[in-house]
Amino acid sequence: MEDILSAKEISSDTSETTRRIREEPRRRSKVSIKGVNAWFGSKQALKNINLEIEENTATAFMGPSGCGKTTLIRCLNRMHEMTPGAKAKGQVILDGIDIYDKSIDPVIIKRRIGMVFQKPNPFPTMSIFDNVAAGLKLNGIKDKKLIREIVEESLEGAGLWEEVKNELDKPGMGLSGGQQQRLCIARALAMQPEILLMDEPTSALDPLASSKIEELVHKLKKDLTIIIVTHNMQQAARVADRAAFMYLGEMIEYGFTKQIFQNPEQELTERFVSGKFG
Amino acid sequence: MLILVAFAVGEGALPIFSAEGFQFVIRTDWNAVYGRESFGALPYIIGTLLSSAIAMAIGVPISLGIAIFVTEMASHRISTPLSFVVELLAAVPSIIYGLWALFVFRFWVRDLIERPLYEHLNWIPFFDKTPFGLDIFTAGIVLSIMIIPIISSITREILLVVPNSQREAAYSLGATRWGTLKTAIFPYAKSGILGASFLGLGRAIGETILVTMIIGNAIGPAAIPTTLFSQGQSLASLIANEFNEAASDLHLSALIGLGAILLLLSMIINIGARFMVSRMVKVVPGGRE
Numbered sequence: 178m179e180d181i182l183s184a185k186e187i188s189s190d191t192s193e194t195t196r197r198i199r200e201e202p203r204r205r206s207k208v209s210i211k212g213v214n215a216w217f218g219s220k221q222a223l224k225n226i227n228l229e230i231e232e233n234t235a236t237a238f239m240g241p242s243g244c245g246k247t248t249l250i251r252c253l254n255r256m257h258e259m260t261p262g263a264k265a266k267g268q269v270i271l272d273g274i275d276i277y278d279k280s281i282d283p284v285i286i287k288r289r290i291g292m293v294f295q296k297p298n299p300f301p302t303m304s305i306f307d308n309v310a311a312g313l314k315l316n317g318i319k320d321k322k323l324i325r326e327i328v329e330e331s332l333e334g335a336g337l338w339e340e341v342k343n344e345l346d347k348p349g350m351g352l353s354g355g356q357q358q359r360l361c362i363a364r365a366l367a368m369q370p371e372i373l374l375m376d377e378p379t380s381a382l383d384p385l386a387s388s389k390i391e392e393l394v395h396k397l398k399k400d401l402t403i404i405i406v407t408h409n410m411q412q413a414a415r416v417a418d419r420a421a422f423m424y425l426g427e428m429i430e431y432g433f434t435k436q437i438f439q440n441p442e443q444e445l446t447e448r449f450v451s452g453k454f455g
Numbered sequence: 456m457l458i459l460v461a462f463a464v465g466e467g468a469l470p471i472f473s474a475e476g477f478q479f480v481i482r483t484d485w486n487a488v489y490g491r492e493s494f495g496a497l498p499y500i501i502g503t504l505l506s507s508a509i510a511m512a513i514g515v516p517i518s519l520g521i522a523i524f525v526t527e528m529a530s531h532r533i534s535t536p537l538s539f540v541v542e543l544l545a546a547v548p549s550i551i552y553g554l555w556a557l558f559v560f561r562f563w564v565r566d567l568i569e570r571p572l573y574e575h576l577n578w579i580p581f582f583d584k585t586p587f588g589l590d591i592f593t594a595g596i597v598l599s600i601m602i603i604p605i606i607s608s609i610t611r612e613i614l615l616v617v618p619n620s621q622r623e624a625a626y627s628l629g630a631t632r633w634g635t636l637k638t639a640i641f642p643y644a645k646s647g648i649l650g651a652s653f654l655g656l657g658r659a660i661g662e663t664i665l666v667t668m669i670i671g672n673a674i675g676p677a678a679i680p681t682t683l684f685s686q687g688q689s690l691a692s693l694i695a696n697e698f699n700e701a702a703s704d705l706h707l708s709a710l711i712g713l714g715a716i717l718l719l720l721s722m723i724i725n726i727g728a729r730f731m732v733s734r735m736v737k738v739v740p741g742g743r744e
């Protein structure tokens with residue numbers, strides 16, 4: 178918690194510096210993906226993916242349907258292997274530690290890496306408050322006061338506090354779709370993750386609700402590293418510092434968002450970003 | 456249909472209720488000798504409820520365990536044949552369980568469970584009777600064996616309906632398997648599981664043949680169980696035992712009166728089950744993908 182507070186202070190800088198930092202070519206590497214392959218049964222969904230993801234950036238994964246975007250982010254928190262018959266090989270190095278190392282407990286990894294899903298999936302029997310507190314309780318935190326503080330802070334972080342502060346005991350399912358998705362973001366933030374994985378978080382939402390989530394991405398990446406899968410190229414252009422283009426399970430191109438959109442190296446990327454397929 | 460049945464049963468039971476009034480429900484004697492007839496249903500109500508309670512106490516946790524194991528833990532190679540076996544057991548007629556219990560299983564219960572309980576724990580009043588193997592306790596255990604396949608196969612289906620997105624929501628928060636069960640799966644499936652249990656309870660309460668074979672068929676005040684190892688009698692088993700040889704109209708009406716009580720009990724349970732399941736359905740639409 179201290180960490181998040183101090184990080185917030187540090188990051189309350191002017192937009193001028195933010196822009197400078199964003200354009201600065203090298204930041205600390207947060208995740209490095211090395212030779213990742215993934216399968217569903219005998220079908221290979223990812224082929225030798227290599228990628229460096231830098232701290233406090235938003236990275237967008239783009240590509241046509243079925244190219245493996247979801248599979249790739251699910252490999253980053255070891256969720257992929259929970260699908261029956263699915264397996265993954267390779268290294269995903271988080272702060273110098275390979276999360277696929279045999280000594281690593283996949284449960285612990287998920288506490289450091291939050292995930293937001295394509296369709297909002299709050300726990301339907303729980304109140305707004307309990308939804309956000311669910312992860313804390315799962316991890317054995319019992320201190321009521323601490324839980325309250327973190328719930329409030331997380332709802333604020335997800336831009337939902339003002340809307341729900343007077344109805345924390347109401348069921349989470351009573352919220353609108355966009356609010357539910359921000360509730361799920363708050364639920365993930367409550368774990369104080371270092372990385373937030375978002376799989377098409379706005380695809381089930383209307384434009385207004387989507388733009389709220391996009392604003393959130395901007396705000397949140399000051400404190401954590403965001404990886405967002407999106408179908409929507411305008412969205413990628415708006416929220417992402419880096420963009421990766423995938424095709425048929427391969428990483429075709431990765432770079433600054435601006436460069437990917439305006440001056441891609443690969444012809445395939447060029448055709449995709451100009452809307453010729455996908 | 457139900458109304459017709461209820462009407463017929465009510466009509467058949469009318470003489471006994473007009474002869475004995477509410478006393479019929481709380482009296483304990485049962486005398487069919489002409490001229491000295493008096494009938495009370497209490498021992499059989501107790502016998503029914505107690506044997507079913509034992510069946511539930513044993514059956515529900517085991518059924519839950521089986522359903523959880525099959526849906527959440529076992530690999531496909533194990534879970535597919537296992538669920539097949541469970542479905543198969545659910546289809547076995549109760550008389551088969553009854554025969555097996557009568558000729559084999561009751562001796563196991565007597566020697567492996569009842570005797571040790573009696574020898575070591577007879578200072579607890581429940582266990583203070585030399586066990587014989589044909590008693591309420593054995594009936595409860597055999598009933599539990601009968602309802603386990605039913606409850607666990609329905610519970611299995613309910614767990615299969617819990618969307619994967621719910622499980623993943625919990626896993627993504629760093630939940631263990633157990634944490635996922637507790638946080639995502641149980642709350643979602645709770646009312647459905649309760650409904651499944653009520654369904655099993657309904658079966659246990661109404662079960663006739665199997666209970667008749669095992670419960671000991673005591674009559675009158677002797678049928679009030681003082682220990683778990685007492686011979687008892689359930690509503691359904693007494694009806695089955697005496698219906699063919701009902702000595703008088705009043706005797707017949709008394710048996711139908713037992714039927715009326717049984718019908719009432721099962722209806723209460725059924726309505727309870729329905730209520731639970733409807734609460735589940737209310738939760739589901741929003742939560743479903």
Ligand SMILES: Nc1ncnc2c1ncn2[C@@H]1O[C@H](COP(=O)(O)OP(=O)(O)OP(=O)(O)O)[C@@H](O)[C@H]1O
Nearest residue numbers: 217220222240241242243244245246247248249260
């Ligand atoms: N559970 C699964 N079982 C088998 N194959 C799967 C499964 N999930 C995905 N796949 C396959 O793996 C490949 C990659 O799928 P993935 O879901 O990662 O694509 P995606 O880029 O996220 O697509 P979309 O944009 O439609 O979400 C696809 O060919 C898909 O058919």
Ligand SMILES: [Mg+2]
Nearest residue numbers: 246247248376
């Ligand atoms: Mg996808």
